[in-house]
Amino acid sequence: MPALNGVKVICVGQFYFAPYCSMLLARLGADVIKIEAPAGDPYRRLATAAEDGSSVQFSMLNSGKRAMRLDLKNPDGQAVLRRLAETADVLIQNLAPGAMDRYGLGYEELAKINPRLIVASGSGFGSFGPYAGQPAMDLTIQARTAVMSTTGFMEGPPTRTGPSVVDFMGGAHLVGGVLAALYQREHTGRGQHVEVALQDAILPSLTSNIAGMAHSENSMPERTGNRHGGMAVVPYNAYRARDGWVTVLCPTQVHWDRLCDIMGDPDAKDPRFDSMGGRCDHVDDVDRIVERWTSTHTKQEVADLLQNTGIPTAPVIDLAELMVDPHIAERGVLRRMSDDKGSWMTLGSPLFLSDSPIVEPTRAPGLGADTDQILIEDLGMSAEDVEQLRSTGAI
DSSP: OOTTTTOEEEEEOOSSHHHHHHHHHHHTTOEEEEEEOTTOOGGGSOTTOOTTSOOHHHHHHHTTOEEEEOOTTSHHHHHHHHHHHHHOSEEEEOOSTTHHHHTTOSHHHHHHHOTTOEEEEEESSOSSSTTTTOOOOHHHHHHHTTTTTTSSOTTSOOOOOSSOHHHHHHHHHHHHHHHHHHHHHHHHSOOOEEEEEHHHHHGGGGHHHHHHHHHTTTOSOSOOTTSOTTSOSSSEEEEEETTEEEEEEOOSHHHHHHHHHHHOOGGGGOGGGSSHHHHHHTHHHHHHHHHHHHTTSOHHHHHHHHHTTTOOEEEOOOHHHHTTOHHHHHHTSEEEEEETTEEEEEEOOSOOBTTBOOOOOOOOOOTTTTHHHIIIIITOOOHHHHHHHHHHTOO
């Protein structure tokens, strides 16, 4: 049986943060209802979206969910969400700060009608602190939290990370909070409010950078390129190969000694490099020696040679290579699916439980595709009730 079989989740969220959290819960077996405003999730309206409003981004994060079109600015729409919350286990939301409270749908109000409900709120900066209430997205959190200032090369400008690490770190943290609240509810019978701020979720990833800055009394360059964020491990870099780039790092003296034996370069035996501290003091010289060796091999040759001796390494691959990587395919986190409508791409689950099967994703729903079914089957409304809501613009 799936781990969250029978758990009902309402997702009032858009973009990546809340949708990723609810996608993970869906893969664990939860019944997820995605609530969308009349215009739909912004990722249905991308320039690259198909005529039916589908996009790869939307499909990857919302497959396996039911979709309901509901206007939460409409009092009738608010009433529908309250009725859904009466029997739901979890409500996830990442609307603009304060929006749910303005609609009369904040945690305190919902808890009155369902004390067992867990409300999980995702925001940029949380509900307290000087920045509380400020709107935020992945890029702005990267800017505010020194992610950009620590990404890139010393001589270059601050740079955003390639992937949207903030939104997805936030979603993963929110899942952890939801699961903890579900576990506690088994003992107390009560739900609670779970809060995750994007800034809080990404800040721990700067541990090495913060440590390096503290150790150097703020003299260390913030942007270290492909070198270690705290400049505390050498070698630690991406090095040129004959056909691209390959990463090599030696976190211990044993790894460095093995690399020296493989390279066979007498310059690597310089006494200056006999300790990690010495190698950190002479990082440019170490990198030149390592790259002199890697540049005579292909990136895969380097990876094969070093992996056989336990030295951490990997070839630098591009997105096209990633999408056909056999390991990625076997793990099933990036999924290529097909049905009677054709092929489509989505995400599987990175969470593997030995006694709880992962739920296979189904195609992402069209905008409001399940609205009538949810109102009639989940809330027991009549066809006349549904038409009345439609006439008021609530659905």
